[in-house]
Amino acid sequence: MTRLAQTAGLNDVQQEILSTVRDFVDKEIIPVATQLEHRDEYPTEIVEGLKELGLFGLMIPEEYGGLGESLLTYALCVEEIARGWMSVSGIINTHFIVAYMLKQHGTQEQKDTFLPRMALGEVRGAFSMSEPALGSDVAAITSKGVKDGAEYVLHGQKMWLTNGGTSSLVAVLCRSDEGHPEGTAPHKSMTTFLVEKEPGFGEVRPGLTIPGKIDKMGYKGVDTTELIMDGLRIPANRVLGGTTGRGFYQMMDGVEVGRVNVAARGCGVAQRAFELGVSYAQQRHTFGKPIAQHQAIQFKLAEMATKVEAAHAMMVNAARKKDSGERNDLEAGMAKYLASEYCKEVVEDAFRIHGGYGFSKEYEIERLYREAPMLLIGEGTAEIQKMIIGRRLLEEYRFQG
Numbered sequence: 001m002t003r004l005a006q007t008a009g010l011n012d013v014q015q016e017i018l019s020t021v022r023d024f025v026d027k028e029i030i031p032v033a034t035q036l037e038h039r040d041e042y043p044t045e046i047v048e049g050l051k052e053l054g055l056f057g058l059m060i061p062e063e064y065g066g067l068g069e070s071l072l073t074y075a076l077c078v079e080e081i082a083r084g085w086m087s088v089s090g091i092i093n094t095h096f097i098v099a100y101m102l103k104q105h106g107t108q109e110q111k112d113t114f115l116p117r118m119a120l121g122e123v124r125g126a127f128s129m130s131e132p133a134l135g136s137d138v139a140a141i142t143s144k145g146v147k148d149g150a151e152y153v154l155h156g157q158k159m160w161l162t163n164g165g166t167s168s169l170v171a172v173l174c175r176s177d178e179g180h181p182e183g184t185a186p187h188k189s190m191t192t193f194l195v196e197k198e199p200g201f202g203e204v205r206p207g208l209t210i211p212g213k214i215d216k217m218g219y220k221g222v223d224t225t226e227l228i229m230d231g232l233r234i235p236a237n238r239v240l241g242g243t244t245g246r247g248f249y250q251m252m253d254g255v256e257v258g259r260v261n262v263a264a265r266g267c268g269v270a271q272r273a274f275e276l277g278v279s280y281a282q283q284r285h286t287f288g289k290p291i292a293q294h295q296a297i298q299f300k301l302a303e304m305a306t307k308v309e310a311a312h313a314m315m316v317n318a319a320r321k322k323d324s325g326e327r328n329d330l331e332a333g334m335a336k337y338l339a340s341e342y343c344k345e346v347v348e349d350a351f352r353i354h355g356g357y358g359f360s361k362e363y364e365i366e367r368l369y370r371e372a373p374m375l376l377i378g379e380g381t382a383e384i385q386k387m388i389i390g391r392r393l394l395e396e397y398r399f400q401g
């Protein structure tokens with residue numbers, strides 16, 4: 001099942017990493033994913049395996065103990081992992097975003113403190129922008145960090161924190177008016193605080209509570225939580241980059257690479273749905289022949305495979321653009337938008353190919369059917385991607401007349 005989603009031009013190291021990850025996914029993830037997902041059970045053994053493979057440090061520079069790999073390598077690994085179980089890719093995604101933000105924006109002391117332990121998976125990252133009243137409109141956040149001597153005191157409620165319980169380092173976006181007079185644009189008065197905490201639920205450090213897991217329709221196994229700050233005291237040296245007022249840009253930078261990542265997840269889930277569909281279509285007989293021999297089903301398979309190929313190509317293009325040092329917000333937005341929409345459609349078609357059995361929890365496609373919608377929301381909804389794409393197009397194609 002390797003004909004689709006090939007990537008030209010990979011070097012030997014990339015090929016070896018990918019083949020190791022694919023092997024791990026086939027042997028250690030796919031056979032247990034659906035059972036664990038139905039039980040909403042955290043995949044502890046899989047996570048330990050990922051640590052051993054070095055995946056938590058894949059993009060962390062070698063000087064901090066990581067593998068120093070490119071965004072492309074990372075995205076291709078995520079694609080493989082999501083093919084096995086999307087929730088597992090969610091476990092490394094927020095970690096990757098926080099490590100990326102530290103690498104790009106952290107002070108030297110912050111990099112030295114966190115990156116080596118993040119590369120080993122000992123410190124695990126999560127990021128928190130969304131609040132109960134907002135997700136898309138990040139500039140409207142109300143959580144606040146107020147300076148008090150050598151510390152900041154944080155108050156506010158956050159929502160939808162992926163890995164909220166299992167992480168030990170959360171990058172939290174707050175409004176911080178200190179040094180920014182009344183009337184400062186909202187996105188210039190935000191700060192990312194690096195909040196260290198114990199993994200678990202309840203009051204995990206004074207002033208910080210992680211209530212229990214949110215019960216979700218899919219994307220199970222990985223914990224998604226609220227985060228409540230009530231007088232949480234954070235030392236000034238845990239302001240990301242050491243200067244307040246830069247949080248919005250830091251988070252947007254992180255989310256931009258996260259978008260390539262979500263696109264890669266869409267590609268992986270769509271590939272798995274295609275594999276399940278094409279396999280079932282050759283086993284199930286109706287009217288005296290395998291349903292794959294009915295043209296209507298062949299057309300479905302043709303459309304599914306074309307979408308898998310197109311999404312993969314756009315995702316690879318977006319990752320390569322970032323790796324080359326160029327701005328990639330347009331490509332990342334397009335890749336995320338297309339891959340998540342196509343993923344939903346390919347999963348839907350594979351579900352239909354399964355007939356009534358697709359509705360049974362015994363069949364893997366039932367899980368994929370509940371997982372695909374999350375990709376339409378995370379790291380910015382389809383509407384938000386289209387806003388980004390539209391704005392960038394008008395910049396590029398400014399009317400000269």
Ligand SMILES: Cc1cc2nc3c(=O)[nH]c(=O)nc-3n(C[C@H](O)[C@H](O)[C@H](O)COP(=O)(O)OP(=O)(O)OC[C@H]3O[C@@H](n4cnc5c(N)ncnc54)[C@H](O)[C@@H]3O)c2cc1C
Nearest residue numbers: 127128129130134135136137160161162378379380381383
């Ligand atoms: C399982 C899960 C995990 C998540 N993990 C994280 C995480 O780790 N960290 C984090 O910070 N957040 C996380 N999120 C939050 C996620 O980023 C938000 O849900 C997402 O950004 C959408 O925000 P919202 O839910 O508030 O929807 P809203 O912003 O309220 O949007 C509602 C609807 O209106 C549309 N809309 C909004 N504004 C416009 C506009 N200007 N024009 C046209 N349409 C518009 C949206 O597209 C959507 O269809 C997670 C969410 C889920 C479901």
